[in-house]
Amino acid sequence: MNVFSRGQKGKLTDLGVGSSFSVDLDVNAPGFAVDVSCFGLDNADKLADDRYMVFYNQLASPGEAVRLTLGSPARFSVNLDALPPSIAKLVFVAAIDGAQTMRALGSSSLTLGGALRFPWSGADFGDEKAVIVAEIYRRDGQWRFGAVGQGFNGGLSALLKHFGGTEAAPVRGAAPASLQPAPAAPKISLSKVTLEKRGDKVSLDKRAGAGFGRIHVNLNWNRSGMASAPPPQAPQKGGLLGRLSGVVNDAMANKRRSGGIDLDLGCMFELSDGRKGLVQALGNAWGDYERAPFIKLDADDRTGASTNGENLFINGDQFAQIRRAIIFSFIYEGVPNWSATDGVVTIAVPNQAPIEVRLDGGGNQMMCAIAMIENQGGQLQVTKMTDYFEQQGQTSAHEMMDRRFNFGLRWKTGRKD
Incomplete structure (x- = not known):
């Protein structure tokens, strides 16, 4: 693989790269958030189309x-x-969301397919809030790559303005204004809601004449540098059985030793008719998107290596059928405590600002109740919980969480396999 330095350029054809490829941005930002973006620019280096x-x-x-x-x-x-x-050009950028500056970054890199790697780090910068990492541009009918590594004063909003775009003003509450295409001055919503403290909440209204659409709950975490971390101590089997779910689980039975961090995502739900249960991989309680409980867990990543993390989908067009859902996660293997995961849950509702909840507390407890999603008179309300639980005697962490939120499920031993 070619290793590029700042300012180095090359034709994609000379690098053996075709028209389809991946660009990976690995940004080492310990303890703070960095947003990555790609700007598609015209021949004047302007964002002429916000899409x-x-x-x-x-x-x-x-x-x-x-x-x-x-x-x-x-x-x-x-x-x-x-x-x-x-x-005519794709520009890849990284911008800090918070008080930190680029100098706080660790060793980072951009990788283009299997052809080249461009390493960079915070040592290359000062108090900038963003960096233009690289660009892919068309010249003389050929696509080329350029390693830029240029610091930029200001964050993502300033970058948007630099490239000729304008930010759409937010509307009432957390939701941003809709994207408003305008050839001369595109309107782009950069709004993102981060629930900082336990108990912080935000409410979203349904769009006129429609439901909430396909609600995407994503759990992701930092996998770097943790391959040698000792696995968490397995609790005694406690497991769980939701009255409706059929089977579910004990955490940690017959764990698979992947060597990486593996967090599992799930939820306990209560429907508007009073039925209760849970959705999670343990016990193969995957749920259902089109029928009750209108909540579906995507395929479980058994290795902990997927960069997509764990994903749960809620049928927002059937949200009237759902009273509440507790989004939770537990450490399946690969890390001793929550502080080592740098975990974050993002709740994305179509045409609304994404809601972010960071798993920023806890010790060596295995279970975390991350956020509560509730139906409050037709509004979708998200509350940051970040309550952590551990097994107590023969009572599993799952059951301790159940007791805390009064779901009243019945429990017995279950497992993934």
């Missing part, structure tokens, strides 16, 4: 020319053939 800014609030451009998969590293899947002639 070609790909970031946490807009994960794909038209035709899937650029798609962002958030994780560690973050991955941009690029198909140059799907770009219109008006897009």
Whole structure:
């Protein structure tokens, strides 16, 4: 693999890169958040079409020319053939969300497929809040790559302005204004809601004449540097059985030793008719999106290596059928405590600002109740919980969590296999 330094350029054809490839941004930001983005620019280096800014609030451009998969590293899947002639350059940037500056970053890198790697770190910068990492641009009919590594004063909003875009003003509450395309001055919502303290909450209204759509709950965490971390101590089997779910679980039975961090995502739910249960991989209680409980867990990552993390989907068009859901996670293997995970849950509701909850507390407890999603008179209310639980005697951490939130499920031993 070629290793590029700042300022180095090369034709994609000379690097053996075709029209479809991935760009991975691995940003080492200990203890704080960094947002990565891709700007699709015209020949004047301006964002002439807001649909070609790909970031946490807009994960794909038209035709899937650029798609962002958030994780560690973050991955941009690029198909140059799907770009219109008006897009002459793709610029990959990273911006800090918070009080830190670029100098606080550790060793980071951008990797283009299997062809090249561009390493950089906070030592290359000062008090900048953002960095233009690299660009892929068209010149003389050929696509080329350039390693930029240029610090930028100001965060993502300032970068948007630098490239000729303008930020849409937020509306009442947490939800941002809708994207408002305008050829001369695109309007882009950069709003993101972070629930900082336990008990912080935000309410979202349904869009006029519609439900909440497909609600995406993503759990992700930092996998770097943890391969040698000792696995957590397995509790005695306690398991659980929801009256409706059929089977569920004991955490840690017959663990698979992947060597990486493996967190499992799930939820306990209560429907509007009083039925209760849970959705999680242990016990194969995957749920159902189209029928009750209108909550479905995506495939479980048994290795802990997937950069997509763990994903849960809630049918927001059937939200009237749901009274409440506790989103929870537990450490399946690979790390001794929550502080080592740098975990974050993002709740993405279509056409609303994404809601972020960080797992920023706890000790060596195995279970964390992360957030409560409630139906409050038709509004979707999200409350940060971050309550941590551990097994007490023969009572599992799952059951301790159940008691705390008064779901009243019945429990017996279960497992993934």
